[in-house]
Amino acid sequence: MSAKEVTIENRKTGEITDAVYEHPLIIRYCHWLNAVALFVLAGSGLQIFRAFPSFGAKIPQKVLINWPPSLAIGGWLGGALQWHLTFAWIYIGTGLLYLAYQVLSGNYKQVLFVSRDLPGVWPMVRHYFLFGPRPAPREAYNALQKHAYTSVFVLGVLSVGTGFVLWKPVQFSWLAWMMGGFHWARLWHFLILWAMVAFVFGHLVMVVVHGWNNFVSMLTGWKKDPEYIRR
């Protein structure tokens, strides 16, 4: 990997630390634009769902789940659709840009979960959830992180696919069929939302746990004193 590295010398104390350029500007842009888009899509999606809070046909016309309007974006169905359809393009755009950049630059190797990462999964699970010993960090992302970031990208693709079926069930009838039909696509779209919300929750917890230097790296690209090259 061609990660840029610098050695930082503190002039007063003479202390030496390392920093690694982990996140190129395009990736950072995609991350934050995607975060904004996901927030708007979730909020406006819940407003859209309020218009018909069910997953079946209209019969019986039962309200399965309803949503307080304060947690929704758009004010009314038409407004919510405007927000949803506008930010869906930002979401798709950042997704495509992210994919293109990762593939063309080779940066995907930092984050793509591959079979080589499999042996690292269990020690990380044991550490995170069962108070096991902490495996020594060897690269920017551990096996579980790679798994999470790879899975959430797949979820993103599925959220767009199910969204297209709901928007255009006639033009994408083959995709609707693959998802089990129009009603199932609506249910998948909704479940994917909650899987995403679960990811974001875990993601934010880990951001807090991993501290300031880690958080700053998604803003400036540079991670100071990364654990995997600590002297």
Added chain:
Amino acid sequence: MERRIDSRGFRLMNRRELLKFTPLLAFGALAVPKLQKPFLKAGLGLSDWVSAKLYRSHHLATTFSDSELTPLDKFPVNDYDVDDPDLDLDSWTLAVGGAVERPGEYRLGDIQALPLYRQNTRHVCVEGWDVIGRFGGARLSDFLKTVGAQPGARFVTVECADDYYESLDMATALHPQTLLCYEMYDRPLTREHGAPLRLQIPTKIGYKQAKYLTKLKLTHVLERVGYWEDQGYSKFYGL
């Protein structure tokens, strides 16, 4: 080969990287309602443009068997005003005008004289529900031939007895499944479903399927799009 840098240099480098995000501050403008509206309008416009590009003139909506039909009495009725605008069905005519060779008042019999098509198709509401109904009527494309639609006309607009109004792009109007519908479930349209004549377009969202038609016009330029569209819904909304 590692670069060496002092702590001040590192701070400055970080600051430079952070400043590269300043364009994102433009999103803050969305808090201003005056700027929010054109932004969302552009987003919806982009969606409509993609919609029109994705629309395939000869791609048929899925049709269903009789056993999959939603029973007529369970078919939801959505109105914006009244269930029944109290049309006098005996004296009803459809006033046809605009870019046509043969404008005038057309009786239901004129439309029923055209070949009858029956189809079991999905009716999708913008609210998110859908039903499978059985619809019968004449192809709008056949009727447009009857009235002598002028080439170059880009839209079909309709007006309804309850003051509802709608418009269709020509690709949708000429689609083989787009019907001037006068029967549902092999019986004449009931009043709450739009007697005597409604649009039935399985490739479009429900609010496009106007009921109680009274006027039909061909035009090159749209002055208004449709009742719901003019309040902020998608103009094209092809399924």
